[in-house]
Amino acid sequence: MSDVLSVKNLKVTLEGQDILSNISFSVKKGEVLVIVGPNGAGKTTLLKALLGIIPSKGEVQWGTKKISYLPPQELLQRQFMPPLTVKEFFELKNAKTEDISKMLEAVGLKKSMLEKNFNHLSTGQFQRVIIAWALVNNPEVLLFDEPTSGIDIGGEETIYSLLHKFWKEKNISILLVTHELNVVWEHADNVLCLNKKKLCYGAPNKILTPKNLEKLYGTGIKFYKHGDRK
Amino acid sequence: MIQVILALIVAGLVGAAGGYIGSLMLTKRMSLVGGPLGHLAIPGVGLALIFGFDVSLGAGIFILFGTVLIWLLELKTKLPLEALTAIVFALSTAVFFLFIPEEYAVPALIGDISLLTIPTVIVSILLCLLILYITKKIFSKIMLAVISEDLAKAEGVNVRNYNLLYMTCIGLTIALGIRIVGGLMTAALVAIPAATSRNLSTNLKQYSYLSAILGFASSIGGVYASSITGLSAGPLIVITSALFFLLSLFFKKN
Numbered sequence: 184m185s186d187v188l189s190v191k192n193l194k195v196t197l198e199g200q201d202i203l204s205n206i207s208f209s210v211k212k213g214e215v216l217v218i219v220g221p222n223g224a225g226k227t228t229l230l231k232a233l234l235g236i237i238p239s240k241g242e243v244q245w246g247t248k249k250i251s252y253l254p255p256q257e258l259l260q261r262q263f264m265p266p267l268t269v270k271e272f273f274e275l276k277n278a279k280t281e282d283i284s285k286m287l288e289a290v291g292l293k294k295s296m297l298e299k300n301f302n303h304l305s306t307g308q309f310q311r312v313i314i315a316w317a318l319v320n321n322p323e324v325l326l327f328d329e330p331t332s333g334i335d336i337g338g339e340e341t342i343y344s345l346l347h348k349f350w351k352e353k354n355i356s357i358l359l360v361t362h363e364l365n366v367v368w369e370h371a372d373n374v375l376c377l378n379k380k381k382l383c384y385g386a387p388n389k390i391l392t393p394k395n396l397e398k399l400y401g402t403g404i405k406f407y408k409h410g411d412r413k
Numbered sequence: 414m415i416q417v418i419l420a421l422i423v424a425g426l427v428g429a430a431g432g433y434i435g436s437l438m439l440t441k442r443m444s445l446v447g448g449p450l451g452h453l454a455i456p457g458v459g460l461a462l463i464f465g466f467d468v469s470l471g472a473g474i475f476i477l478f479g480t481v482l483i484w485l486l487e488l489k490t491k492l493p494l495e496a497l498t499a500i501v502f503a504l505s506t507a508v509f510f511l512f513i514p515e516e517y518a519v520p521a522l523i524g525d526i527s528l529l530t531i532p533t534v535i536v537s538i539l540l541c542l543l544i545l546y547i548t549k550k551i552f553s554k555i556m557l558a559v560i561s562e563d564l565a566k567a568e569g570v571n572v573r574n575y576n577l578l579y580m581t582c583i584g585l586t587i588a589l590g591i592r593i594v595g596g597l598m599t600a601a602l603v604a605i606p607a608a609t610s611r612n613l614s615t616n617l618k619q620y621s622y623l624s625a626i627l628g629f630a631s632s633i634g635g636v637y638a639s640s641i642t643g644l645s646a647g648p649l650i651v652i653t654s655a656l657f658f659l660l661s662l663f664f665k666k667n
Contacts, residue, residue, distance in 0.1 A: 236566045251566035259561050265440050266666075267556070271617045275557045276568055300615070387446075 185214050186246055187324050187356045188233070193241035195225070195232050202228045206241070206381050208373075211321070213354040217367045220377035221400050226360040229377065230326050233358075242307075251312060251322035254328040259301050261309070269304070270297040271311055278319045286315040290345055308340060314345050324356045325349075343370065367391065417640045419529040424632035424646065426541035426624065427589045432628020433548050434582050436610060436621040443583075444604035447500040450587040451599030453479035456505055458521040458591055459513030472596075473588035475605060479505060480584065497612030509596075523649030526597035526636065537589055544582045544624070551575050551582075552621060593632065594647040605654040606631060611614075612661040627657055654658050 186209045187394050193206040203225040210216050218226050232239035234252055255269060273283040284294050290311040304312060317325055330342045350357055360364070367387050374391060376383040376399045383390040383399070438444050454472035459472030479501050486497045513521065554575045556564035565572055583603070590602040606627035614620035635650025643650075 231563065234567050236563055250567075251491070252564065253563050254563045260559060263442070265620045266614045266616050268616045272560075275560075278544055300614075328575065397586070399575050 184344065185250070186210065186244075187214075188246065188358075189242070189244045190233070193229075193232060193239055193243060195237065195239045197226055197228075197237070202379065203232065203239075204380050204412055206377075208375055208381070208384055210324070210356050210358060210373075212246075212356055215350060215352075216356045216357065216373050216375060217371035218360045218375045218377055219364065219367060219399070220382075224378040226377055227328055229360065230328055230360060233324065236383045237379050238322075245324075247323040247327065249321065249323040251317045251320070252326040253317045253328065253330065256313065261304075264332065267301040268297065269299050269301055272301045272312070272392065273316060273319060276316070276320065282319055283315075286319045287312075288316045289318075289349075302404040310341055311345065314342065314349075318349055318353075318355075319384050321353070322355065323359070324358070326358045328360045329362070330359070346370070364391070364396075415525060416529060417422055417636070419531075419534050420636045420646065421524045421633055423468070423529060423534055423537045424526060424593050425629045425638045426538055426592055427586070428467045428606070428628035428630075428632030428650070429625045430541045430544040430548075430582075430628070431586050431590055431602035432606035432631075433545055433621060433625035434579075434586050434608070434629065435605075435607040436624035437548065437552060437555055437579065438583065439604050439611065440556065441508040444607065445600055446498075447590075447600035447603040448581065449498045450476055450479075450584065450664075451591060451596040452502040453505045454587060454591050454599075455521045455596030456509040456513065458596060459509055462520060463514070467536075468592050469533075469537070469588045472591040473504065475584055476584045480580070520595070521591075522597045523645050524591065524593045524598070526593050526646050537592075538587055540648060544585055546602050547578055547582050551578050552571065555579055555619070592623040594650055598647055598651050601651040601654060602628065604631075605651070605658050609654070609658040609661040612665045615666055623637075627654070631657060 188210040190240050191211065192205045193203060193409060195203040196319070206229065208216070218229065220226050226238065230252070231237045233243055234250070251404050264296060269287075270280065270283060280297075283297065287294065287296055292308065292315070296312070301312075304324070317327075319347050327346070330346075343366060346357065349355060359370070361367075374383075375381065376390070378399055383395045429534045435444065438446065454475045457473070457475030459471075461468045468565035483494065483501050486492070486501070487494055488650045490497070491637050492599045509521070510518075554565065555569065557570060558572050558575065562572055586603065587599050590599045594602055607624045609627050610624035614623055631654035632650050634653040636646045638644070638649045638653065639646035
């Protein structure tokens with residue numbers, strides 16, 4: 184399988200401070216890479232550097248231009264917004280009405296949702312809409328930053344089950360930043376442990392050892408291995 | 414009669430441009446920026462009246478000078494932009510009241526659209542059309558950046574360049590608007606039509622276009638009322654706009 188992303192010796196320095204250094208890894212087509220690490224480890228910075236949103240040194244090579252990114256949901260502004268329909272929200276990225284309708288159906292929403300006000304969506308509807316938004320132009324790679332922060336357990340399940348569904352159907356590559364180790368066990372092909380630098384990288388069952396987790400989080404972490412994903 | 418027609422054309426178009434860019438400003442919660450920019454410009458208007466050059470040119474030069482000064486101060490001090498804006502616009506207003514003779518103060522403060530020349534009208538029309546065109550082009554990108562700047566950047570939007578275009582449009586609108594409503598009331602040109610439109614709209618397209626239409630209608634209404642009553646057009650435009658806002662409260666849709 185070909186690489187959709189290859190990163191070599193990535194370094195990010197912001198305001199004279201090294202945020203990330205010596206980061207190397209690659210992502211293959213259809214691979215799910217989960218990035219874990221404590222707060223302030225540089226996980227979000229890594230995604231932004233990969234996207235070119237912030238300056239970085241080193242080599243970042245994308246094997247595709249069809250990349251989609253979603254920041255944490257809580258950072259998406261939807262209060263005090265002018266009247267914006269769901270359709271207009273999709274049109275901000277030039278999506279066609281036909282594609283929007285198909286995508287809404289794929290995430291379990293009705294076509295009538297198109298005319299609904301973006302500000303008036305329930306939390307569950309909002310989650311589905313933004314996943315549809317991220318996937319509407321058929322990206323080959325999806326970068327997802329803490330998709331479940333600030334969301335209850337039911338909401339988490341919706342997001343991960345939808346992501347899993349599209350991963351299976353469309354064979355997309357996913358780079359996922361999360362704090363949740365159960366997600367790693369359930370969904371990851373590879374895991375990148377990050378704390379300013381790469382602390383471990385590889386298949387979860389090989390590298391998520393109690394020793395590595397202690398090195399990563401600085402304290403003992405209890406974890407339970409799940410079965411293989413289906 | 415010709416002067417009234419010219420005033421209706423210029424005021425209507427400036428009102429439309431103010432309403433349209435104002436709909437973006439309300440989205441970015443920047444409606445009040447029109448006020449400080451208007452205050453920044455009044456010494457330039459005063460100088461234009463004294464030395465006989467175009468008031469929008471005088472206003473534009475001072476807005477540009479003030480904006481660059483605020484930008485430089487921000488780079489140097491890292492203080493919040495609103496604090497620096499307050500310092501610069503207060504200084505500008507103080508300079509105006511100290512050095513501009515009283516007979517020029519009133520038109521600078523509340524506007525004067527009674528003596529328009531054909532070149533002024535042509536330049537104003539062209540600039541208004543340019544503002545409307547640029548605002549339409551940048552609208553969706555700025556909206557996306559309001560929802561999330563990172564999201565917009567990841568979609569390939571050069572947020573910095575779009576913001577520069579947006580700020581340029583605001584500066585131009587205020588420089589043109591000062592002739593009509595004066596330095597004291599420029600915020601009304603951008604803030605009130607957008608607020609009214611927001612009360613009445615159910616989607617983004619309606620919201621932005623209705624804001625432009627309301628800006629146009631308020632200015633036309635104010636200039637027409639001025640031609641009948643002989644009162645100043647500037648305050649009448651603002652009052653017309655405010656009346657539309659009050660009416661919108663009875664038909665509020667969201």
